[in-house]
Amino acid sequence: MKIKIAPQGYILFSLAYILITLLGRSDIAWYLKPFLLPFLINWVYSFDSFPTKKILLLALTFSWIGDCILLFSDKGEMYFIVGLVAFLLSHLVYIGVFNKQIKTEIYTNTFVFWSGIGVIILYLLSLISLLIADLGDLKIPVIGYAITISVMLLFAFKGSLHWQKPANYFILFGAILFVSSDSILAINKFHTSIPLASFWIMVTYLSAQFCITLGILQLNKTKIASSK
Numbered sequence: 001m002k003i004k005i006a007p008q009g010y011i012l013f014s015l016a017y018i019l020i021t022l023l024g025r026s027d028i029a030w031y032l033k034p035f036l037l038p039f040l041i042n043w044v045y046s047f048d049s050f051p052t053k054k055i056l057l058l059a060l061t062f063s064w065i066g067d068c069i070l071l072f073s074d075k076g077e078m079y080f081i082v083g084l085v086a087f088l089l090s091h092l093v094y095i096g097v098f099n100k101q102i103k104t105e106i107y108t109n110t111f112v113f114w115s116g117i118g119v120i121i122l123y124l125l126s127l128i129s130l131l132i133a134d135l136g137d138l139k140i141p142v143i144g145y146a147i148t149i150s151v152m153l154l155f156a157f158k159g160s161l162h163w164q165k166p167a168n169y170f171i172l173f174g175a176i177l178f179v180s181s182d183s184i185l186a187i188n189k190f191h192t193s194i195p196l197a198s199f200w201i202m203v204t205y206l207s208a209q210f211c212i213t214l215g216i217l218q219l220n221k222t223k224i225a226s227s228k
Contacts, residue, residue: 006043007214013039014206022199029198030071036206037064040213050220052100055093056213062090063209081141087182088145091152094212098155098171101219103162116157124150127183134190142186149179156212167218174211181205 013036021029041060044053066086073080107113127146135142156175160168181204188197 006039006046007210010036010039010043010210014210018199018203018206021202022196026198033071034064034068037067037209040209044213044217047217048221052097052216052220055097055100056216059090059093059097060209060213062086062093066090077138081138084141084145088148091145091148091178094175095152095155097216098152098159101159101163101216103159104164105162105168107161113158113161117154120150120154120157123153123179127186131186131190138190142190145182146186149182153179163215163219167215170211170215170218174208174213174215177204177208177211181208 013032017029017032017036020032037060041057041064044057044060047053063086066083069079069086070083073083124146128143131142131146132139153175156172160172162168163171181201184194184197184204185201188194188201194200
């Protein structure tokens, strides 16, 4: 029962949160944000046991901690830095999750493989070039974070070439959305104000977490079913 309720609750709660954000009621959204990821955490926790279950729970927990800390980022730069560290740890754990998924497909198209890697490297260099002049004392942590999310995307891309369909597409799309959310946040904070930034950040972020979680659970649901 929990497995069925958790994803539906996450979707409905996320839609309500996004609508409230779009309407400009940040005062209400502030109180609702800590209750979003617990739906996904409950979904994973209630799922059948699989090898990377605890690691996935850890990634979601670090993200939830980051969500809560960033609520206070307007009170001082230290809150932003600590929140950044929480999400950095979340991305590092996601890299571990992606790396440990079983690969079942053989992919030999080297052009697609190297093109994907080239696009990721180009994204990283472009983002750093855009932001570096505006980062000030945060230059090293932000660049380190940009490298980390790029590596996370790289592992998702490499894995998507070998994981079962359609779970591989969910995970890759989720990773792209996660990188998009972080990029919008960074550009809006350090470089140029983006219209409806909070809305776009949360739409991409909430969709990313859902897609990655769904993809990982689908991969392991297939594995569990085949082992019975």
